Amino acid sequence: MKLEIKNISYQYSKKGRMILDNFCFTADSSERVGLTAPSGYGKTTLCKLLSGYLKPEQGEILLDGKTLSSYGSYCPVQMIWQHPELSVNPRFRMRDVLEEGDQIEERMIKALGIEKDWLNRFPSELSGGELQRFCIARALGEGTKFLLADEITTMLDLITQSQIWGFLLKEVKERQIGLIAVSHNRQLLNQICTRQVELDKQR
Numbered sequence: 001m002k003l004e005i006k007n008i009s010y011q012y013s014k015k016g017r018m019i020l021d022n023f024c025f026t027a028d029s030s031e032r033v034g035l036t037a038p039s040g041y042g043k044t045t046l047c048k049l050l051s052g053y054l055k056p057e058q059g060e061i062l063l064d065g066k067t068l069s070s071y072g073s074y075c076p077v078q079m080i081w082q083h084p085e086l087s088v089n090p091r092f093r094m095r096d097v098l099e100e101g102d103q104i105e106e107r108m109i110k111a112l113g114i115e116k117d118w119l120n121r122f123p124s125e126l127s128g129g130e131l132q133r134f135c136i137a138r139a140l141g142e143g144t145k146f147l148l149a150d151e152i153t154t155m156l157d158l159i160t161q162s163q164i165w166g167f168l169l170k171e172v173k174e175r176q177i178g179l180i181a182v183s184h185n186r187q188l189l190n191q192i193c194t195r196q197v198e199l200d201k202q203r
């Protein structure tokens with residue numbers, strides 16, 4: 001599948017800076033693309049546009065030639081955020097957090113090291129690494145075709161980082177899910193990506 005960004009422009013307010021200005025980009029689901037740029041250049045904004053959280057003022061985003069909204073209620077481009085505690089409903093038990101997504105296979109829960117007992121807890125009763133595992137599972141529903149990983153392991157220790165990336169790489173390769181990974185860690189991107197793209201500062 002092909003994810004295309006055609007001439008996207010975006011600014012948060014009319015008087016604000018153009019975060020993306022006539023920006024174009026294409027990725028195939030066989031690829032793992034590393035997205036780099038200094039802080040504030042618009043990497044997260046681009047991910048939010050790509051996953052439908054923000055609407056572009058100009059331009060379009062197409063998956064295999066069709067707009068994301070034409071794919072129904074589950075967006076095939078899923079985003080995993082840097083701060084898992086901000087991306088889950090604090091009033092939901094973890095079992096319900098998982099159910100917000102598409103159908104999630106039991107084997108993924110196991111492979112991510114999610115323990116049965118955690119399913120009954122609230123987000124505040126888990127560590128950041130434990131919580132991020134749930135966010136990763138939730139983003140990997142059956143209908144996912146592209147995964148956007150925005151600094152998803154920055155706050156985790158090296159062992160947890162390596163477990164999470166080991167799982168993710170295997171999963172995206174086996175299921176032919178395209179990956180766009182945002183990180184300031186070049187070494188990580190060199191290891192996991194098939195190519196890297198530097199986002200330029202727009203005017």
Ligand SMILES: Nc1ncnc2c1ncn2[C@@H]1O[C@H](COP(=O)(O)OP(=O)(O)OP(=O)(O)O)[C@@H](O)[C@H]1O
Pocket residue numbers: 012013019037038039040041042043044045046
């Ligand atoms: N909701 C918002 N309202 C107004 N401006 C915003 C909003 N969100 C982000 N911005 C601004 O948009 C610019 C791009 O932010 P973004 O988070 O996309 O950058 P980034 O490249 O991901 O940065 P970092 O590497 O620090 O995470 C920044 O100048 C930021 O202050």
